[in-house]
Amino acid sequence: MxxxxxxxxxxxxxxxxxxxxxxxxxxxxxxxxxxxxxxxxxxxxxxxxxxxxxxxxxxxxxxxxxxxxxxxxxxxxxxxxxxxxxxxxxxxxxxxxxxxxxxxTTQDIMDTATVLQIKDGIDLISYQLDQVRDVLRRQAAEHAETVTAGRTHLQHALPVTFGYRCAVWLSALDRHAERLQQVRQRALKVQFGGAAGTLASLGDRGLDVRQALASELGLGEPEITWHVARDGFVEVVGLLAMIGGSLGKAAYDVTMMASSEFAEVAEPFVEGRGASSTMPQKRNPVSSEIMLAAAKLLRDRHSSMLDAMLQDFERATGPWHVEWVALPEAFLLAGSALSQAFVAFDGLVVDADRMRKNLDATGGLIVAERVMMELAEHVGRQESHHIVYAASQRAIEEGKRLAEVLVDEPRVSEVFDAQEVDQLTDPASYLGTARTMIDRVVTPSADHS
Structure with missing residues (x-):
């Protein structure tokens, strides 16, 4: 090796x-x-x-x-x-x-061959990306009502649904699919310029040859020789790095949710997959770990491609060689990440009961904002904040549910009865426009595509 x-x-x-x-x-x-x-x-x-x-x-x-x-x-x-x-x-x-x-000249042939590789590579990446998007679209729709804890700074923030979380992942990949279509127009262009880019050896027929060559290969024709202007290749690798980053974000979420303390999801079970050599109980989120690694490695390949843009005059002295390593590896890494994403998301085991149990772990505090906003209509925003803040601290200190403390608070009980307090502190009833946004991502209309 x-x-x-x-x-x-x-x-x-x-x-x-x-x-x-x-x-x-x-x-x-x-x-x-x-x-x-x-x-x-x-x-x-x-x-x-x-x-x-x-x-x-x-x-x-x-x-x-x-x-x-x-x-x-x-x-x-x-x-x-x-x-x-x-x-x-x-x-x-x-x-x-x-x-x-x-x-x-040598670079004409090498660059054009690389463009042909990129063309086929983009086709494959697009196919894989569509597969992952289809899976996430299904997961988002199936779990549109599966309530779970929304977390900020790894703390309970407000309730969301698992379908909403999947739709957020999906929305980024949808934008990447659009970018993949757009980058074809800029990056898939034939390279043919001769020794210094001017096509001098072909006299007045050089541009005719370039046009015919582009047509033969199904590539675009550039306005001017681009062999020392490498932005097209850099954009492609940058897009692969962004795809990797978006998959890495989803993978990060999955690895956290799969931890023993959360136990809200698990990657699909395959005999021996994710096993430990010493701990028989382990079921490690292998696909997500590979996606995370790919995201980090793709960032480095993009950085290398940016470095390779710095080319001197009409033929570079070295930066071109950097691409020979970075560009193929970027496609391999992105293809791997998408392959692992399909495995992880297609068979993802979602434990809705555990999500609800975790949601209730803070005794209704996750919807303190809702109580504050509803109470504010009667006592004002600042006063409401003071009341609910004090009630939340008391609930934490005494180990009680927020609803129990609120019904004992005179300034609350004179506005809401116990049944209304229970309703206000039900996480499932405080999801805002999550479902509407999920629907817009899962089945985009002309206005919201």
Missing amino acids: TSAFDSQLFKNVFGTPDMRKIFGDTGYLERVVATETALARAQAQVGLIPVDAAAAITDRADASQIDLERLRISTENVGYPILDIVEQISAQVGEMGGFVHWGA
Whole structure:
């Protein structure tokens, strides 16, 4: 093992087979060859190379026949893989091989191949994200009335529902789904500029070639060569980091709710999953823990990509190499986090009774705000605050329910009878507009999408 990403033990903890297929060596070489063959077809369209040459390059260039050991040695020596790839596929093509890589430079091919990887990676991330969103949409709807303690600073604040909490998680992922669609327009653009970006080697046909190449590959055409303006790649990784952060927030909530003291939820049971080597009773929230780790690691990859934006003049001296590590790993981490999120949320065990028990642990104090606001209509806001504050302190000190103390308070009992006090201190009756907001997220209308 050299890292968790290629470890036989950990690689599917910090990645998925589908994402690894896109960003692995084979996937990369396939997209490099796809770029070279598309370039030949584009140049034939505008009359720069013979049509027969483009046909031969397209038919005979084969990524699966590239000698990987030879390529490894060459890459270590040259610093880039493209030179030897061009030599190998030129040999495959035969007499027309001299037209491979016509007027291109190494970074044109590498960047465009990476854009093709990103395109497929975004498609996979979008699919996984939709799966997780569907699960959370179901959980939010099913638990729209499952009352639980809303917590601020890890203290009981006001009652909410578990469905509301799920809908908050979902709302962030919905926005990320929208961002994924938007980023395609900015980041999925072909890179083709020649040695310094000006396409000088192709004379007045350079822009025609670039347009045709973009069309061949199904990518956007940039207004100007972007090989030292890396904002598109950085935006993609930043979005992956945000997706990881949103999943990490949900995972943090789940790990807290799954603790023995709360015991409000549990990740789905699978024999042996989350087991301890020494404590037989343990059922650790493994998926949530992996999501939390991925969120932290994704932040670092985004930071690296931001650093790699600082490129000198028309060809960078080093920052580009940072991307070769950070970008693929970001996709692996995001894919892993989404995979784990689907497992955790799809089969999440929700204990509504325990939620209610925890809600009642503070004896009605969680709705002290409601009592204060209702009483304020009769005695004024400040006076009401003093009354309810004193009653709350007494309830804590004497170990009584808030309702018991309130009915003994003359300034309260002269306004509300015991039944009304019980109603005021029922958490289930103080949920504000939680249900309306859940509905807006679960089934968004045109006005609230």
